[in-house]
Amino acid sequence: MENLSNISSVLVLNRLNLSSENVFPAFIFATLSYMIILFCNLVLILTIVLNKSLHQPMYLILLNLPINDLIGSSAFFLQIISDIVTNRKTMKYSACVAQAFFIHIYATGAVLMLTAMAYDRYIAICWPLKYNTIMIYANIMRIITVVWMSCLVLIGVLFFLLLRLPRCRSELTNPYCDNPSLLSLVCANTTINNIYGLLIVTISQVVSIGTILYTYLQILVACFRSKRSDTRAKALQTCATHLTVFLLLECLGLFTIISYRIKNISPHLRRFMGVSTLIFPPTLNPIIYGLRTKEIREKVVHFFQKRIIPS
Template sequence: MGNLYNISSVLVLDRFNLSSETVFPAFLFATLGYMIILFCNLILILTIVLNKSLHQPMYLILLNLPINDLIGSSALFPQVIKEILTNNRTMQYSACVVQAFFIHIYAGGTVFILTAMAYDRYIAICYPLKYNTIMTNAHIMRLITVLWMSSLVLIGVLFFLLLRLPRCRSELTHPYCDNPSLLSLVCADTTTNNIYGLFISALSQVIANGMILFTYLQILVACFRSKRSDTKAKALQTCATHLIVFLLLECLGLFTIISYRINNVSPHLRRFMGVSTLIFPPAVNPIIYGLKTKEIREKIVHFYRNKIRPS
């Protein structure tokens, strides 16, 4: 029975099936994409951290989004770039588990952070006179701690349940590592893992969608009751940009989760949607929340004029 299980520490990943003509364009696209994501998210982080005028509840919560995006993209891109460049499909099991863990931390963290941002906008628009009383620094720190700890605990348990099971296969059906692909290597009963995975997915979706639906309905009601057209326009713009990011993540993420449970879904489509979840939100978020936010945009322009442009 001991020979039944493959205890090799090396896994073989599914290849991207790139022809010799497309290897360089793919490498260039992946490298430039990662550099753009790094640059834009780091600029957003530094802009908020280095400007005391932005040390407000809205921006302190927003600060967590580029940090989380860097976690997700950094878990994916270096391994993908290495695979494209070297055509090496092998990966250490421990490295695969670490990659999968941080990819799931990114996915869960994004949902919780966007929910916290919706809550902040709800208080700001519906209870403007009480905003500073409610959204104190202590309350913000508790909120940020809860969202990160919730993600860490939920994902930590998910991978604890995975690592207790024996493996008897070493070939993944995915070009990168995540919980479902690692679970496919297991030769044991995975019912508990499947139930828990569905439970945390459903729980996060109910909390996030319920909170965002409630807050946005309240915000819309407050906007239509407001007699100030500038306040109404600004609130609606904030909600619209927030909804774009949230719906993009939801569509990509839910399709990826459901596709693992439908055998007829094309593996190429599943692979594309899974990678898109880790590419598009980290690339789009700094643009939407940085360039579209007047205060942040002004600080970036001010920094460029004073520090970068030669005198």
């Protein structure tokens, strides 16, 4: 029982294994990556918050995407940077669970938020006359609240099911903590956990992919019916931006999920794809939306011209 208690409270890290000459480059890479993510997402957040002209339904929903990205990237990078600097070989189980919880919140939240953004664009393009009636401030807050509460409830139950199980292993080889890596430490039947995990993935994918397929088909029909070429071009540009972000997240995320259930797949490839899910979307999302969304791009350029290069 004493040994089991020790195993339960402390994990042995066997995931970095950096040689002395690789520690500094790894530290620089991880720190710069996190600084870029932090800078880009904070710029997007501040641009929307500080400009009243951007306090519109589309941007209020978009505001939650960089917040969510910062949750996921911070949970990953702060732990990795700490491990590199301290050359730590152990980690508290509670800290691992906390990291895994926020990473799963990030993954689920990103999918649901992009779905909410697709719904907003659908109403704006297909029902423009009813947009201001449907997408009022109260309804926007309801949508945002439903997204966040859905994440908290779904992931909260996932980790409740995990924490009830006894553990008899302590070695962690994954680059970050997540539900599958924590389940690998369990010495009990995990059937319920696996079924519930697949249920979460199925529900989120059916809701998100189903909603986006329907809304985008309707948007395409509305665009081709429109006689105004400028309106059609703007709508298609907005949809292309959103679809690029969504497909990037889906490809990385689904591959990582499926790879845990394929025994013959390279563990190095699985780790690379998993880490990419935590690096590329949080880095590219603010850049894509900042460059492709005219209103945001103009506000960001104006801010830097005014603050950095004053006339």
